[in-house]
Amino acid sequence: MxxxxxxxxxxxxxxxxxxxxxxxxxxxxxxxxxIYFVEQPDVHIEITEIRRINSSDFKVPLSTDELQLLKPYLDEDLFYTFDKNGNRADKINYPEFSIETINAAFNKAKMDIKNITETKSILSKHIATINKYLNPKDKAHLLIEFRVGEIKDWSLRNYIDDDEARYYEKQVLRITRDYADMHFQKGKGAPINTDALNFLLSDVKEDLIEVISENEIRVEKLRDNIQAIDTQITKLKKEQRDIYSFFDVSVVATNNGRASASLRPVALLRVNISKDNYVNLKLDMDDYQDQSNLPEGSTKILHYQSKILHDIPSEDRIMVNTFWGSTGRASVLSLDTKQNIYISNTIAFADNSNQKVMFDKLKESANSL
CATH class of the missing domain: 1.20.5 (Single alpha-helices involved in coiled-coils or other helix-helix interfaces)
Structure with a gap:
């Protein structure tokens, strides 16, 4: 051709x-x-909340004479180890406590100061009742008629050792209702060992008198040292916040694209004061295996956590504490498996700051109704 x-x-x-x-x-x-223009992920991330959380691992001993005054207000179990069956074992030589536990004990101590007069009045009434039973001339309070219900009504465990309070109740029950040791006579009730009951109630009375005396001494010491205790706990709280806290960042991730995206477990929290004045904090995604994948057209709430501030360089820690709650502005940068980088909105570096912004917007809308 x-x-x-x-x-x-x-x-x-x-x-x-x-x-x-x-x-x-x-x-x-x-x-x-x-592939390259249509079926692509379109990911947007938004910070909804930054929370500063105190580490529960931070514990301290009662290392000063003032803090030692809080010892009676701490749960006795905190001073012991426990075996595998949950039974109390050895006493701890140098116990340490969380700041929350110490602060709760301090609140109990302050309440004790307020209630000392009422407590003394209650215990004095119990002592007066015991005196009536111990007085053979008081026909309205016969010792032979004393029963365990009355001693239980006194709630002794609120004032003396639990084990001792239980012992007293058990002994009263044994004296007044141990039928096996009683000798019955026809037509007569079973006799009660009133001598034993007399001694027991006398012991209870002595314990309550001792409690009143110890309370007065203890509360007087608390009154003299209450300001010092408050100052020391405030200092410990600051140490916990500045050194033993971390950040929990909540992020809403939305994929408006037509392909899924898989985020990396690591993100970055950038906190800025100015262009050359900033700090970067490494964030790790919670529940990475289940939360990292963003299917097309999906939205997820992701949670990231920073390291405890104790574990970051001291220079960065100082900057974080300086920026927090002041003029610092924060944003999150995340990365997917294809090396795409996503940058969030910018919010104030403070607790619940973004929630306040959202609430203010809702108030504005409400005002237009």
């Missing part, structure tokens, strides 16, 4: 050939377009 003939055939079928070429090109270009 000559070249002339071929040219004539091409001219006759130029339209069909063009359409074929366009079809081939379209078949090749459209998938490429879909």
């Amino acid at each position: 000559s070249i002339k003939t071929m040219n004539e055939m091409i001219r006759k079928h130029v339209k069909a050939i063009s359409l074929s070429i366009l079809g081939i090109l379209s078949a090749a270009i459209i998938p490429i377009w879909q």
Whole structure:
């Protein structure tokens, strides 16, 4: 076939050939377009909350004479180890307590100061009742009629050792209701060992008198040292916040694209004061295995946590404590498995700051109703 003939055939079928070429090109270009331009993730992230959380691992001993005054207000179990069956075992030589536990004991101590007069009045009434039972001339309070219900009503465990309070109740029950040791006579009730009951109630009375005396001494010491205790606990709280706290950052991640995205477990919290005055904190995603994948058209709430401040360089720690709650502005940068970087909104570096912004917007809308 000559070249002339071929040219004539091409001219006759130029339209069909063009359409074929366009079809081939379209078949090749459209998938490429879909892959690189259409079927792509479109991820947006927004910080909704930054919380500063005190580490529960921070514990301190009662290392000063003032803090030692709080010892009676701490749960006795905190001074012991426990075996695998949950039974109290060895006493701890150098016990340490969380700041929350020490502060709760301090609140109890302050309440004790307020209630000392009422407590003394209650215990004095119990002592007066015991005196009536111990007085053989008091016919309205016969010792033979004393029963365990009355001693239980006194709630002794609120004032003396639990084990001792239980012992007293058990002994009263044994004296007044241990039928096996009683000798019954026809037509008469079983005799009660009133001598034993007399001694027992006398012991209870002595304990309550001792409690009143110890309370007065203890509360007097508390009154003299209450300001020093408050100052020391405030100092410990500051140490915990400045050194033994971490940040929990809540982020809403939305994928508006037509392909899924998988976020890396690591993110960065950038806190800025000015262009050259900033600090970067490494964040780790909670529950990474279940939360990192963002299917197309999905939204997830992600939680990230920083290291405890004790574990970051001291220079960064100083800057974090300086920026927190002041003029610091924070944003989050995250990364997916394809090395795409996503940058969040910027909010104040403070607790619940973004919630306040959202609430203010709602108030503005409410005002227009």
